[in-house]
Amino acid sequence: xxxxxxxxxxxxxxxxxxxxxxxxxxxxxxxxxxxxxxxxxxxxxxxxxxxxxxxxxxxxxxxxxxxxxxxxxxxxxxxxxxxxxxxxxxxxxxxxxxxxxxxxxxxxxxxxxxxxxxxxxxxxxxxxxxxxxxxxxxxxxxxxxxxxxxxxxxxxxxxxxxxxxxxxxxxxxxxxxxxxxxxxxxxxxxxxxxxxxxxxxxxxxxxxxxxxxxxxxxxxxxxxxxxxxxxxxxxxxxxxxxxxxxxxxxxxxxxxxxxxxxxxxxxxxxxxxxxxxxxxxxxxxxxxxxxxxxxxxxxxxxxxxxxxxxxxxxxxxxxxxxxxxxxxxxxxxxxxxxxxxxxxxxxxxxxxxxxxx
Numbered sequence: 338x339x340x341x342x343x344x345x346x347x348x349x350x351x352x353x354x355x356x357x358x359x360x361x362x363x364x365x366x367x368x369x370x371x372x373x374x375x376x377x378x379x380x381x382x383x384x385x386x387x388x389x390x391x392x393x394x395x396x397x398x399x400x401x402x403x404x405x406x407x408x409x410x411x412x413x414x415x416x417x418x419x420x421x422x423x424x425x426x427x428x429x430x431x432x433x434x435x436x437x438x439x440x441x442x443x444x445x446x447x448x449x450x451x452x453x454x455x456x457x458x459x460x461x462x463x464x465x466x467x468x469x470x471x472x473x474x475x476x477x478x479x480x481x482x483x484x485x486x487x488x489x490x491x492x493x494x495x496x497x498x499x500x501x502x503x504x505x506x507x508x509x510x511x512x513x514x515x516x517x518x519x520x521x522x523x524x525x526x527x528x529x530x531x532x533x534x535x536x537x538x539x540x541x542x543x544x545x546x547x548x549x550x551x552x553x554x555x556x557x558x559x560x561x562x563x564x565x566x567x568x569x570x571x572x573x574x575x576x577x578x579x580x581x582x583x584x585x586x587x588x589x590x591x592x593x594x595x596x597x598x599x600x601x602x603x604x605x606x607x608x609x610x611x612x613x614x615x616x617x618x619x620x621x622x623x624x625x626x627x628x629x630x631x632x633x634x635x636x637x638x639x640x641x642x643x644x645x646x647x648x649x650x651x652x653x654x655x656x657x658x659x660x661x662x663x664x665x666x667x668x669x670x671x672x673x674x675x676x677x678x679x680x681x682x683x684x685x686x687x688x689x690x691x692x693x694x
Contacts, residue, residue, distance in 0.1 A: 338375070338441045345420070347371070348675060352413040352422035358405040358459040361385055365404060368436060368453055371549045375440055379451075384466045387453040388473055392444040396693040397474045398615075398686060399450045400430035400439055401464075401641060402482030402656070403457030405616055407664045419669040426658025428457070430670035431678070432654055434657060438682035446472055447690045457641050460602050464641040468648060478615040478651035478689055480682070482641045484658025485634055486683075487674040488627055489495035490619050491654040495541070495645050496572035496606035501565065502527050504596040508555070508562025520564035521527060521553045527596060528568060535570075545571040546578075571637065578603035578629040586636065600622030607643045609650050614692050615685075616653040622684035626677060636660065655681070 339347070368387045372379040377391040386406070401515045414421035432453060440449040440649035450473060454463030479509040503519040504527070516522055529546055531537075535544040540676075547569040554561035570581055572596055579602075585598050609616075611633055623631040642654050657674040 339437060342421055344437055344489060344676060344679060345672060347421060347437065349413055349415070349422070349432050352420070352427075354426070355410050356404055356406055356411045357408045358456050363406040365453070365469040368404075370438060371436070371685065377440060379486045382466070382470075382472060384462055385455040386463045386467065387451070387452040390448060390474065391442075392446070393438070394447060394549035396477035397448040397450060398478040399452050399476045399690050400482065400682065401436040401452045401454070401479055401645065402435050403428045403454050403550050403641065404432060404461070405455055405458050406425050406509065407458055409666070411668060413667060415672075418671055419566065419671065420496065420638050420672055420675070421667070421669045423667050423668060424671040426484040426661035427620045427668065428482060428656075429482070430487045430658045430675050431484060431502060431553070434484045434675055434678040435682055440687070441679070442683050442686045444686070444690065449686060450476070450552055453619040454490045454641065461604070461644055462639060464644050467600050468644065476649050477693065478618070479618060479649060480615055480685060481640060481645065481652065481654040483636070483642070483654040484663055484670075485636070485655050486659065487630045487671075487677055488623055489634040489655070490616055490623070491634050491636050491642075492611050492613070492616055493608040494580065494606060494639050495572060495574065495637060496604045496643060496656070497639045498570050498572070498578060499601045500531075500568040500570060500585070501599045502568065503599075504561050504566075504595060506563040509530050509560040511558045511560055512561065515560060518560050518562070520561045522594070523596065524551070524553065524564040524566040526626060527592065527598070530588055530591070531568065531584055532585055535580065541635065544573060544576065544591060547571075549633030556619065558569070567665040573608050574606045574608050576606065578605055604639050604643045607646045609646055613653065614689060618689035618692060619655045619681065622681045625684055653673045
């Protein structure tokens with residue numbers, strides 16, 4: 338249906354639409370218009386997700402990707418074998434590959450659903466809405482579009498949460514050697530104590546605690562009386578959000594009323610069988626399209642797969658892009674990988690429907 342140049346043009350158009358979390362509406366309208374112009378019904382639901390359905394009956398396969406990116410626009414450009422831009426790998430490369438695969442797939446049986454969701458980089462509002470609503474056919478299997486690499490399938494993600502640490506003290510003059518009133522030092526002590534309480538480290542099997550935002554102080558010659566610190570906590574398989582809650586409670590007891598620690602939503606880690614139907618379908622597609630076997634991989638972050646696994650264990654993450662460059666100022670996707678991923682998604686649809694004959 339689309340030439341390679343047209344597929345590439347659509348990706349670059351999507352990249353030129355700035356869509357940070359909470360600002361996905363323009364991209365959603367672009368996707369709906371694209372599919373409508375090509376003869377498909379698509380709609381935007383109550384929270385901003387784009388939904389398109391083709392076929393009927395069992396089995397039901399979701400192609401699931403997110404429209405939002407982290408903040409920060411990057412000039413969209415083509416350099417040699419790469420397309421560069423915010424979201425090129427996370428997640429507009431996988432997203433647009435899935436959109437095109439959805440439109441080009443021919444079904445002899447079953448139902449294919451495209452779910453392009455909002456807020457994945459935030460509170461997963463879009464995915465959680467799909468999980469509790471009834472406006473989308475329930476999935477037999479799900480392929481989550483994420484930057485795994487062109488020949489890698491992912492069945493394991495770590496969990497995660499965000500902690501907001503707020504410290505308030507009496508402050509004072511900077512010449513006063515009252516270190517106990519310095520909210521910056523207290524906030525950093527909270528960080529170190531949490532690291533120790535969770536026995537955090539830098540291996541996949543460890544908790545990881547990363548300071549990401551810090552706003553402190555009132556003036557250059559004052560002991561800071563307030564400090565706000567955001568901690569990104571990653572949870573390894575085999576551990577849980579409850580472990581983080583227990584560590585927080587220990588710190589609340591230690592620091593008392595001067596320190597408030599609030600845990601936002603928490604996503605549990607996920608691990609599904611490597612031979613589930615969706616993983617098998619994508620693996621077979623990789624073999625047929627690339628002529629080589631897939632590599633089983635695991636992700637250090639989290640994705641919508643963590644939540645979606647409660648709908649079906651027939652789930653896998655797969656998509657073009659190098660996750661190591663996601664959220665960076667050098668975010669890119671290889672053109673050949675993007676184009677081959679479209680073919681792999683299309684073949685995976687065929688393989689999945691055949692598995693459930």
